[in-house]
Structure formats: structure tokens, C-alpha cells
Amino acid sequence: MQETPLQILQHTFGYDSFREPQESIIDCLCNDGDALVIMPTGGGKSLCYQIPALARPGVGVVISPLIALMEDQVSALRELGVNAGYLNSTQDWETTRETENAIRNGEIDLVYIAPERLIQERTIALLQQSPIALFAIDEAHCVAQWGHDFRADYLKLNILHELFPQIPRAALTATADERTRADIIERLQLSEAQQFISGFDRPNIQYRIQQKNKPRTQLLQFLRSEQQGNVGIVYCLSRKKVDDTAEWLTQQGFNALPYHAGMSGSNRQHNQTRFLREDNIIIVATIAFGMGIDKPDVRFVVHLDLPKSVEAYYQETGRAGRDREPATALLLYGLEDIVKLRQMMAGSEGNETFKRHEQQRLNAMLGLCEITTCRRQVLLRYFGDELAEPCGNCDNCIDAPDTWNASEAVQMALSCVYRSGQRFGAGQLIDILRGADTEKIRQFRHNQLSTYGIGSKLSISEWRTIFRQLIALGLLGVDSEGYGTLQLTEACRPILRGQDTIFLRREKATQKAAPARKRVLDIAEEDMGLWNALRQCRKELAEEHGVPPYVIFHDATLKEMLEKRPLNDYEMLCLSGIGDRKLEQFGEAFIEVIQEFEYQE
Known part of the structure; x- marks a missing residue:
């Protein structure tokens, strides 16, 4: 009998309950709907497609842009008892053939494929012969040409809608403003998709x-x-x-x-x-x-x-x-x-x-x-x-x-740009304002300008701060020829004429740092022995399995072990992040470490 999404969450992934809006997204995909998911990093996006892929018959196909990370993603799933694999150019022919056969026969739960691999005729033919549970397009912002991580191969992923119209699709990303969201919807043909936009705040x-x-x-x-x-x-x-x-x-x-x-x-x-x-x-x-x-x-x-x-x-x-x-x-x-x-x-x-x-x-x-x-x-x-x-x-x-009324200083700076012909960068302009005696000042006769030396009361650092803010505020432009020369913009006219007042940020001599942070997981001195032993146990198991330590257990799970000191399987299963498979694989090793410390104490 097929497990429900909640049972998969609890028994496979080891969590008691869903976070908002995971359950709604999973329900949408399980009921043949498409979903656009905007959720901050660390919000649990991957569960939103992994769980429905396990709950639905067939293979979940995940389009992921980075070949380098597929192996770790698949290893993490396998440690949970999920039959996962990937298709990419790092595999030998025999492994590729075995993986393709497993997909064709529905013997694999999840497969990760790079977009450039997915759009090949061979891969499309394979998927058309295979039972597909869903398509998950991870890092979906890569489809947006206005975006910072644009990938041309993502533009061709609309073929999923055209060739597999009955298969639910999820497009997921942590970063998408309104324009990028519109791009994702248009290019992936997700106009009918439910949109799940979580808050973007990362308060930690x-x-x-x-x-x-x-x-x-x-x-x-x-x-x-x-x-x-x-x-x-x-x-x-x-x-x-x-x-x-x-x-x-x-x-x-x-x-x-x-x-x-x-x-x-x-x-x-x-x-x-x-x-x-x-x-x-x-x-x-x-x-x-x-x-x-x-x-x-x-x-x-x-x-x-x-x-x-x-x-x-x-x-x-x-x-x-x-x-x-x-x-x-x-x-x-x-x-x-x-x-x-x-x-x-x-x-x-x-x-x-x-x-x-x-x-x-x-x-x-x-x-x-x-x-x-x-x-x-x-x-x-x-x-x-x-x-x-x-x-x-x-x-x-x-x-x-701190802010200050910088109107007079800004007028000096803008006048200096104008009187020197809008042909020089910040360094030379600051030398003029401060009355420096350099070869370049003499060469261009800048010591004869009316702005020469009028800003001598401000330091080089203070003037650099002013020029930086004037460029940031759009009151000065930068040439496109690569020389770094500064030029006046239309927006600076009211200030030059004295019609506007301008306040700027005053840089402090020393930045007040936030309270120094020691290690985040504050461990009491008397618990450090057990904490280090649990970490060592995790490290040895990670090396044995060829995965990063956090794939065995997150720090948060180890800290819960430290606090609750489970001594049997039932108590272990009550900890967050420990499901049936992880208990079976790793539970005994950690129980032994805790028992040893309990005995010593």
C-alpha cells in the first residue's frame, strides 16, 4: 500500500510535521496540478517535490543545473533509503545504461538530470517510454534572461509541457522578483500553475x-x-x-x-x-x-x-x-x-x-x-x-x-566635475578639491580652477565617500569607455543651483561590530565530551559512507541527542531528522556513544 505524504515525511525523512506551505504544494502535485514555488533557501523546497515523487507511481525527474552536486544529492537520498540516481556526463556507459533501464522499468524513485542532458532526443525518447511521476525544475530562475544565473538550456524546458501535458510540473527557486516570476511562468508555460510564494525573510x-x-x-x-x-x-x-x-x-x-x-x-x-x-x-x-x-x-x-x-x-x-x-x-x-x-x-x-x-x-x-x-x-x-x-x-x-547636510560639499564636488571638463575620475577631482600639488594637477593647470583647494577641510576618505554616494544616487554618471571619468547627470541641476538640500551618510571612523558570536550551538562545558564524541561518530560514519557529515545527521539532530540522550530505538525515532532507515543504519552507533557517557557519569 502506497504511503501518504505525511507517513513519508515521518518515516523516511524523520520529521513530525510539514512547514507552511509544504503540505499544500505536495497536495497540488499529488493531485496532478502544476506549481510555481518561491521559497527562501533552507525553507524545505526539496521535500516539496521529493515527497510527491515518492507518493505517486512512477519516477520523479528533477532538472538540476549543477552536475557537480548531483552525486551528493543522490547520496543523501540513498542514505534515507530512497532509490535515487542521476544521468550526467560523468557516468560510464554501463552505469548510464543501468540507470536508463531502471527509469524505463519504474524501478527508481527519483532521477536527477541536467537541463542540457534532458533536452537531448535520446533522453526525451527514454522519458516517453517510462512511467513519470512528476517533473521538478530546480533553480527555475535560470530561465529568466534578466536574471543573474541565466542558463540558455532552461529556455527549452517548455517541451515538458508540450510532450508530457498530463505530468505535473513544479518550478522551484529561492530568488525571483516579479519580472523573473513572470518570465518563469511564460517560458515554462505554467500559466495554469498554482503559485506558492513564501516570505523571503531569513531572520537568522x-x-x-x-x-x-x-x-x-x-x-x-x-x-x-x-x-x-x-x-x-x-x-x-x-x-x-x-x-x-x-x-x-x-x-x-x-x-x-x-x-x-x-x-x-x-x-x-x-x-x-x-x-x-x-x-x-x-x-x-x-x-x-x-x-x-x-x-x-x-x-x-x-x-x-x-x-x-x-x-x-x-x-x-x-x-x-x-x-x-x-x-x-x-x-x-x-x-x-x-x-x-x-x-x-x-x-x-x-x-x-x-x-x-x-x-x-x-x-x-x-x-x-x-x-x-x-x-x-x-x-x-x-x-x-x-x-x-x-x-x-x-x-x-x-x-x-549618522547623516549630515552635505549640500555645500556636494555643490563643490559637482562644480569641480563641471569646471574640469567632465573628463577626470574621482582621484584627480579629489586632488583638485584638496589643493594637491601633483604633476597631473600642473599638467592640466587644474591649480588655476576656481574649485582648486576649496575642499581642503575634508579628508581623501571623506571625499571618496561623497563621490561614491553621488554615483550611487545617480547625481554623477560614469563614462562607458573604461576610463572611469565622472560626468554630471540631469538630476544634479537642482543641487548645483542650491534649490535642493542633500543629506548623505557619514562613514564612521570605526564600525561598531555586532556582538561577537562564538560557535552557534552553545554547548555547556560539562557536555563537550559527549558532543565531540557524537561528532566524531558522525564523521567516521560519513567517511565510511562517502558522504558529507550533515547527510548522516544535522548539528540540530546531534544537539537533540545531547539534550535528550536517547538509549533505545523508540527514543531515537522521537528525534527530529531520524527516520526508519537512518535509525536502522546509524541508531545503534550513536546509542552506544551515549550509553558509554551515561555509564561514565
């Missing part, structure tokens, strides 16, 4: 955005004062910066590994595997890293460069704290980031509509950086979500920023 993540001021020093202080021994991700814009930062962090005593598209596939896979399976690893990466990462105990995400959009920022910071324990997202950005991204967008090969949308996305990201009110409220509003009260867990809530 603390958002912090700081001006770059010796970024390596800032990073080092953050890691040593708050994140010693924790797992995290550091994002950089360029491959060279990834390599340099990883090498430097290693020299500082951290276990840091690089990850970017310029590395060989085997090196990338090796570093990703170490990150997933070891403690205390910091991965330094370009945005090539992260989609589909299931590691629950990532305690921090640091951006050393400005993301191109709020979607990218939300997606990347969302890789922290999937276990719902406190995590930190730190972004360091400066004037050079804005100039570089503005130039990249102006010089891109996209059409004018594409450039305009990209510019709007960058402007929204800059707005989030420069805002002086609650960051979480602004972030959620971008995705159409509302937070009634300030969150109390972002830097602006913890330490309210």
Missing part, C-alpha cells in the same frame, strides 16, 4: 554592509573576532582576486580553498568536496560557486566586491544559515566597485533594453548599500514582501548611521 542572517577601508584588514578582523573555526564563503569578482585571497587567508592560518571557472574541473570538484565534507573550511570563490549547495552550517558569507543585483546578493547570502541558526552576511564595497560595474554594464553587448534593466538592478543594489534605515525591510520590499517593524538584526538597526 545578520546583514552588514561597510565601506571598504583596507578590506583585508576588515576581513581578518571579522574572521578572528567572530568566526574562528566556522565554515564560510568569501565571494570575489575576479578569478585572480579569488586565488590571491585564498592564498593570503591560508598564510593567516585559515583553511581556505579557491573555486572559480578557470580551475580544472577536478580541482574545483576536489575543493567543493572538501568544503562540503570537512569542518573549518573557508571557500573563496567567484559566483560560479554556490548554486544548489546544501551545506547547512555555513556561518558567514562575505562579499569583497559589490554584487551586480539584489537578486545575486540575496541568493549568495542565502547560502549562510540554512540550519536556521545565526549567520552573518558581510559586504565590503567602495567607489571603485561602483565605477567598475557601471563601466561593465555600459560596455556590455546587450541591447539597450537589457542594459537599462541591468542598470536598474545595480541601482537597487546601490540603494540597499546606501540606505540609512533597516536593510531587511528594503531587501524584502524589493521582492514584494513587507516587514512591519525594523528587524533589529542588521547593521543599521544595531548601530544607526
Whole structure:
């Protein structure tokens, strides 16, 4: 007799009850409906298609964009007793043939396939000969050409609707604004699908955005004062910066590994595997890293460069704290980031509509950086979500920023841009304003300008902060030729004429850090012996089974063991995250560890 979704949740996955809106999504798919699911990272999206795939007759087909992660996803399911497999280019011919036969005969519960593999004629023919339970399109935002993770192969997935009109489909993602949702619906032909849009809030993540001021020093202080021994991700814009930062962090005593598209596939896979399976690893990466990462105990995400959009920022910071324990997202950005991204967008090969949308996305990201009110409220509003009260867990809530009437200084800056011919970058303009005596000042006779030296009371750092905010606010533009020259925009006229007052953020000499966080799962001193023994037991079992430790049990499950100290199978089954198969495989080993400590005590 087929198990109900609730029985599958309890016996296979080891959880007592569904979270909202998992049950409604599962009911929709079990009753032949299509579903568009927007749910934050860590919200339990995968259960929304895994459970109906197990509850319905046939094979659940999951379209997943990352071959590198399929093996771990499948291994995790197999540890639960689910008959799962994948089809991708890493398999030998014999394994591929066995998997295809299992699909054709309905002998497999779930199969993961990359989109480029799925759209091949051979795969389509295989699926047409097979009993299919459902199609799940994971990371569905990849279909949106306006998005930050666009994948051309996703555009062809509308064939699922055309060739398999009776099979339910679920499109799932954590990141989609209104335009991206509309794109997903149109391109995947999901106009009849029920939409399940959960709140975007991740209250356990603390958002912090700081001006770059010796970024390596800032990073080092953050890691040593708050994140010693924790797992995290550091994002950089360029491959060279990834390599340099990883090498430097290693020299500082951290276990840091690089990850970017310029590395060989085997090196990338090796570093990703170490990150997933070891403690205390910091991965330094370009945005090539992260989609589909299931590691629950990532305690921090640091951006050393400005993301191109709020979607990218939300997606990347969302890789922290999937276990719902406190995590930190730190972004360091400066004037050079804005100039570089503005130039990249102006010089891109996209059409004018594409450039305009990209510019709007960058402007929204800059707005989030420069805002002086609650960051979480602004972030959620971008995705159409509302937070009634300030969150109390972002830097602006913890330490309210200072603002000042910068009208006079802004007029000086704008006048300087105008009088120097709108042909120079921020560095030269600051030298003019401060009255510097340099060869370049003398060469262009900038010491004869009326704005020469009028801003000497402000430091170089203060002027850089002003110029950064003027670009972010759209009062200054950046040339598209790659020289970084600043130019006046139409929006600056009222300020130049003295008709408008402008308040800017004042950067503080020292940023007030949030209270330092030790390890998230606070363990009493007298329990540390048992805690370490449970972790060691988990590590040995993970190595034996060739999976990351969290696939055996999450930290939250180990902590519940520590608190409740189960000594038999029934007590073990009462813990969250332990189903029948995991009890059978691992229960005895952990009970023995607990019994030994109980006996000693």
C-alpha cells in the first residue's frame, strides 16, 4: 500500500510535521496540478517535490543545473533509503545504461538530470517510454534572461509541457522578483500553475554592509573576532582576486580553498568536496560557486566586491544559515566597485533594453548599500514582501548611521566635475578639491580652477565617500569607455543651483561590530565530551559512507541527542531528522556513544 505524504515525511525523512506551505504544494502535485514555488533557501523546497515523487507511481525527474552536486544529492537520498540516481556526463556507459533501464522499468524513485542532458532526443525518447511521476525544475530562475544565473538550456524546458501535458510540473527557486516570476511562468508555460510564494525573510542572517577601508584588514578582523573555526564563503569578482585571497587567508592560518571557472574541473570538484565534507573550511570563490549547495552550517558569507543585483546578493547570502541558526552576511564595497560595474554594464553587448534593466538592478543594489534605515525591510520590499517593524538584526538597526547636510560639499564636488571638463575620475577631482600639488594637477593647470583647494577641510576618505554616494544616487554618471571619468547627470541641476538640500551618510571612523558570536550551538562545558564524541561518530560514519557529515545527521539532530540522550530505538525515532532507515543504519552507533557517557557519569 502506497504511503501518504505525511507517513513519508515521518518515516523516511524523520520529521513530525510539514512547514507552511509544504503540505499544500505536495497536495497540488499529488493531485496532478502544476506549481510555481518561491521559497527562501533552507525553507524545505526539496521535500516539496521529493515527497510527491515518492507518493505517486512512477519516477520523479528533477532538472538540476549543477552536475557537480548531483552525486551528493543522490547520496543523501540513498542514505534515507530512497532509490535515487542521476544521468550526467560523468557516468560510464554501463552505469548510464543501468540507470536508463531502471527509469524505463519504474524501478527508481527519483532521477536527477541536467537541463542540457534532458533536452537531448535520446533522453526525451527514454522519458516517453517510462512511467513519470512528476517533473521538478530546480533553480527555475535560470530561465529568466534578466536574471543573474541565466542558463540558455532552461529556455527549452517548455517541451515538458508540450510532450508530457498530463505530468505535473513544479518550478522551484529561492530568488525571483516579479519580472523573473513572470518570465518563469511564460517560458515554462505554467500559466495554469498554482503559485506558492513564501516570505523571503531569513531572520537568522545578520546583514552588514561597510565601506571598504583596507578590506583585508576588515576581513581578518571579522574572521578572528567572530568566526574562528566556522565554515564560510568569501565571494570575489575576479578569478585572480579569488586565488590571491585564498592564498593570503591560508598564510593567516585559515583553511581556505579557491573555486572559480578557470580551475580544472577536478580541482574545483576536489575543493567543493572538501568544503562540503570537512569542518573549518573557508571557500573563496567567484559566483560560479554556490548554486544548489546544501551545506547547512555555513556561518558567514562575505562579499569583497559589490554584487551586480539584489537578486545575486540575496541568493549568495542565502547560502549562510540554512540550519536556521545565526549567520552573518558581510559586504565590503567602495567607489571603485561602483565605477567598475557601471563601466561593465555600459560596455556590455546587450541591447539597450537589457542594459537599462541591468542598470536598474545595480541601482537597487546601490540603494540597499546606501540606505540609512533597516536593510531587511528594503531587501524584502524589493521582492514584494513587507516587514512591519525594523528587524533589529542588521547593521543599521544595531548601530544607526549618522547623516549630515552635505549640500555645500556636494555643490563643490559637482562644480569641480563641471569646471574640469567632465573628463577626470574621482582621484584627480579629489586632488583638485584638496589643493594637491601633483604633476597631473600642473599638467592640466587644474591649480588655476576656481574649485582648486576649496575642499581642503575634508579628508581623501571623506571625499571618496561623497563621490561614491553621488554615483550611487545617480547625481554623477560614469563614462562607458573604461576610463572611469565622472560626468554630471540631469538630476544634479537642482543641487548645483542650491534649490535642493542633500543629506548623505557619514562613514564612521570605526564600525561598531555586532556582538561577537562564538560557535552557534552553545554547548555547556560539562557536555563537550559527549558532543565531540557524537561528532566524531558522525564523521567516521560519513567517511565510511562517502558522504558529507550533515547527510548522516544535522548539528540540530546531534544537539537533540545531547539534550535528550536517547538509549533505545523508540527514543531515537522521537528525534527530529531520524527516520526508519537512518535509525536502522546509524541508531545503534550513536546509542552506544551515549550509553558509554551515561555509564561514565
